[in-house]
Amino acid sequence: MSEQIKKVVLAYSGGLDTSIILKWLQVTYGCEVVTFTADLGQGEELEPARRKAEMLGIKDIFIEDLREEFVRDYVFPMFRANTVYEGQYLLGTSIARPLISKRQIEIAKEVGADAVCHGATGKGNDQVRFELGYYALNPNIKVIAPWREWELNSRTALIDFAEKHQIPVPKDKRGESPFSVDANLLHTSSEGKALEDPWTAAEEYVYARTDNPVTAPDEPEYIEVEFEKGDPVAINGVALSPAELLTKLNELGKKHGIGRLDLLENRFVGMKSRGIYETPGGTILLAAHRGIEQITLDSGAMHLKDEIMPKYAKLLYNGFWFSPEREMMQALIDKSQEFVAGTVRLMLFKGGVHVVGRKSPYSLYSMEHVTFEEDSVYDQRDAEGFIKLNALRLQLLKQRGNIQEPPSYD
Numbered sequence: 001m002s003e004q005i006k007k008v009v010l011a012y013s014g015g016l017d018t019s020i021i022l023k024w025l026q027v028t029y030g031c032e033v034v035t036f037t038a039d040l041g042q043g044e045e046l047e048p049a050r051r052k053a054e055m056l057g058i059k060d061i062f063i064e065d066l067r068e069e070f071v072r073d074y075v076f077p078m079f080r081a082n083t084v085y086e087g088q089y090l091l092g093t094s095i096a097r098p099l100i101s102k103r104q105i106e107i108a109k110e111v112g113a114d115a116v117c118h119g120a121t122g123k124g125n126d127q128v129r130f131e132l133g134y135y136a137l138n139p140n141i142k143v144i145a146p147w148r149e150w151e152l153n154s155r156t157a158l159i160d161f162a163e164k165h166q167i168p169v170p171k172d173k174r175g176e177s178p179f180s181v182d183a184n185l186l187h188t189s190s191e192g193k194a195l196e197d198p199w200t201a202a203e204e205y206v207y208a209r210t211d212n213p214v215t216a217p218d219e220p221e222y223i224e225v226e227f228e229k230g231d232p233v234a235i236n237g238v239a240l241s242p243a244e245l246l247t248k249l250n251e252l253g254k255k256h257g258i259g260r261l262d263l264l265e266n267r268f269v270g271m272k273s274r275g276i277y278e279t280p281g282g283t284i285l286l287a288a289h290r291g292i293e294q295i296t297l298d299s300g301a302m303h304l305k306d307e308i309m310p311k312y313a314k315l316l317y318n319g320f321w322f323s324p325e326r327e328m329m330q331a332l333i334d335k336s337q338e339f340v341a342g343t344v345r346l347m348l349f350k351g352g353v354h355v356v357g358r359k360s361p362y363s364l365y366s367m368e369h370v371t372f373e374e375d376s377v378y379d380q381r382d383a384e385g386f387i388k389l390n391a392l393r394l395q396l397l398k399q400r401g402n403i404q405e406p407p408s409y410d
Contacts, residue, residue, distance in 0.1 A: 041185025253280020
């Protein structure tokens with residue numbers, strides 16, 4: 001290769017593809033490989049990843065439970081902004097990449113590695129997200145992206161490489177997978193192969209984290225979510241850690257078929273892609289957070305948040321979590337959450353989540369002001385001057401239009 005790599009930290013899942021990457025790094029670069037496997041709540045046993053790495057001769061193996069950090073420091077800050085990309089996507093994949101990138105760079109420093117490696121393809125967003133994170137945290141790090149370098153561009157070539165180097169190939173991996181899946185505590189993402197035709201509905205077997213809304217319970221379930229400074233802290237009066245709370249919301253959402261999304265989105269690299277997303281707990285959390293903000297946020301703060309949210313979402317989707325503009329927006333968002341505290345009551349039913357009650361010690365809702373009955377705090381006559389002042393510019397514009405035509409500059 002054109003540059004000498006001594007040691008590389010690989011984001012390693014333990015699956016066939018990253019095991020092939022591991023061996024390819026050893027063969028191609030002749031370097032020492034350190035594996036890093038993050039438990040972000042994907043729901044898989046991680047010890048097989050350790051055993052497979054040991055079988056492939058790896059000495060430095062990092063397997064870390066990052067679920068609490070993931071929810072506390074990444075998911076919750078994102079939800080304070082009510083973040084959705086292109087109106088629907090709750091960014092379950094996007095928000096996991098900064099944490100993985102951060103830990104890879106930290107481990108690289110710890111073990112003295114001069115490079116990091118990821119298994120993202122050259123067609124997707126994840127290559128961008130990983131590498132923007134790497135470079136933001138270590139401008140001098142070397143990045144290896146095998147899918148942009150190697151010639152193993154078919155399933156047959158990958159299997160042949162694996163067999164040549166005694167990498168076990170499970171029977172279910174020998175054929176083309178019907179679709180690929182990415183999962184963490186916030187969501188599952190399924191795309192590719194059988195899901196590529198946007199006109200063809202996804203089969204029920206695609207959905208792994210949500211029950212079918214059609215067969216969900218015929219009776220609604222009511223829950224209460226308590227917030228402090230914009231973050232959920234308890235469900236039905238039971239205090240829970242961030243990861244525990246999201247896990248509980250996932251269970252409730254699954255039972256009621258909540259959080260399914262079939263989306264055709266615009267990738268950062270320029271193409272459109274179709275993804276099937278399941279975000280049961282996140283969908284409930286978004287509705288609950290909106291509900292508590294309704295009663296605690298001033299209209300100016302709420303509307304400003306809503307204006308910047310699409311920009312914030314785009315930054316996260318494109319991989320700019322560590323950018324100064326994201327941090328600036330986060331500071332503004334977090335400032336708005338100081339009094340976002342209280343309890344929201346929700347109804348879960350047949351794929352839907354509905355806010356049916358909210359209360360807060362910091363409520364801005366005044367029944368005295370909004371009542372249709374007689375009150376002593378609001379003089380309705382004041383509205384006349386308010387309307388006239390706001391109408392003044394519209395009146396002047398209309399009067400000008402009645403007496404002259406727009407100027408001609410021909």
